[in-house]
Amino acid sequence: MSLTDAQKAEIEAARAARAETRRPTVAGLEEILFQPSQVLDHGFIRVIDYMGDDNAIVQAARVSYGRGTRRVSEDAGLIRYLIRHRHSTPFEMCEIKFHVKLPIFVARQWIRHRTANVNEYSARYSILDREFYIPAPAQLAAQSAVNRQGRGAVLEGADAARVLNMLRTDAMQTYDHYAEMLNEDADGNPRDPDRPGLARELARMNLTLNTYTQWYWKTDLHNLFHFLSLRADAHAQYEIRVYADAMIAATRAWVPIACQAFEDYRMGAVSLSAQMLTVVKRVLAGEAVEQPGSGLSKREWTELMAALGK
Numbered sequence: 001m002s003l004t005d006a007q008k009a010e011i012e013a014a015r016a017a018r019a020e021t022r023r024p025t026v027a028g029l030e031e032i033l034f035q036p037s038q039v040l041d042h043g044f045i046r047v048i049d050y051m052g053d054d055n056a057i058v059q060a061a062r063v064s065y066g067r068g069t070r071r072v073s074e075d076a077g078l079i080r081y082l083i084r085h086r087h088s089t090p091f092e093m094c095e096i097k098f099h100v101k102l103p104i105f106v107a108r109q110w111i112r113h114r115t116a117n118v119n120e121y122s123a124r125y126s127i128l129d130r131e132f133y134i135p136a137p138a139q140l141a142a143q144s145a146v147n148r149q150g151r152g153a154v155l156e157g158a159d160a161a162r163v164l165n166m167l168r169t170d171a172m173q174t175y176d177h178y179a180e181m182l183n184e185d186a187d188g189n190p191r192d193p194d195r196p197g198l199a200r201e202l203a204r205m206n207l208t209l210n211t212y213t214q215w216y217w218k219t220d221l222h223n224l225f226h227f228l229s230l231r232a233d234a235h236a237q238y239e240i241r242v243y244a245d246a247m248i249a250a251t252r253a254w255v256p257i258a259c260q261a262f263e264d265y266r267m268g269a270v271s272l273s274a275q276m277l278t279v280v281k282r283v284l285a286g287e288a289v290e291q292p293g294s295g296l297s298k299r300e301w302t303e304l305m306a307a308l309g310k
């Protein structure tokens with residue numbers, strides 16, 4: 001993660017400022033507010049703003065006039081009940097806004113989540129940074145033989161070096177061409193005064209998908225949990241999962257009770273079909289159940305056994 005001195009100074013100034021408010025604030029989140037947390041090689045995620053806390057969920061659920069809270073254990077019990085029973089609207093009363101720097105191919109997956117408000121860095125208006133995501137060696141995996149959307153063994157030695165070299169040189173070459181087509185220096189003056197520069201909105205089209213972009217991304221807690229349940233899941237691509245993991249850490253600081261309930265009842269839970277539940281009941285009754293005759297397909301059976309740790 002490389003921030004310029006001016007960007008670091010802006011973050012420090014924002015962190016040093018104080019605003020008086022009647023609204024409840026969360027000490028744990030205030031502690032990390034505005035601070036970037038590094039993700040991948042040049043990316044980051046930072047919380048820019050938030051509204052609400054664990055109590056806001058309780059208040060909304062009780063439609064109370066004041067704080068509307070009771071004993072901590074009662075409030076936690078209510079929040080856990082709401083999550084368990086998918087009574088989701090009280091969680092929509094809490095909002096959070098992130099500033100994210102991420103590779104374009106990750107942004108394409110992320111933007112599919114339509115229930116957020118997004119404003120992306122404009123590459124029509126500004127020039128993109130010369131920064132590309134190059135996977136760490138441990139992430140440089142071959143195509144999985146069993147899962148078309150997954151990774152297999154890690155590439156090693158000459159194979160890994162060749163791929164890394166291609167990723168680097170292709171990205172750098174397209175960026176060099178981008179800079180040449182723009183024909184602008186850092187101050188916006190022509191590098192070569194004898195030729196026109198191509199419009200920024202056109203010059204960008206040749207860049208590789210591992211080029212970094214940035215956006216502000218705002219959502220409510222209900223939709224954040226939905227995003228995290230899909231993108232922090234083991235089936236999500238590593239490069240988006242690491243962002244989701246960093247967001248879970250921020251969410252823990254923000255709404256610790258709700259986040260714990262989410263981790264217990266959503267992230268740590270499995271959903272069983274009626275047939276799967278029947279198999280579990282038969283096994284608990286002492287029956288030796290095998291996949292043939294279980295009513296489950298081979299894939300469902302494998303998933304159930306994996307969920308049961310068998």
Ligand SMILES: Cc1cc2nc3c(=O)[nH]c(=O)nc-3n(C[C@H](O)[C@H](O)[C@H](O)COP(=O)(O)OP(=O)(O)OC[C@H]3O[C@@H](n4cnc5c(N)ncnc54)[C@H](O)[C@@H]3O)c2cc1C
Pocket residue numbers: 112113114115116223226230231235236237
């Ligand atoms: C592991 C994984 C693999 C994927 N693979 C592919 C793939 O191969 N190809 C592909 O195209 N996508 C793929 N996706 C993207 C996926 O299909 C969803 O588009 C993405 O996860 C966003 O989910 P969402 O629509 O639930 O989220 P959001 O857009 O945030 O929506 C949240 C919820 O709001 C409701 N909602 C929002 N908008 C509408 C609407 N217009 N109509 C009805 N209900 C709405 C739905 O209940 C939805 O679940 C993949 C996602 C994951 C996690």
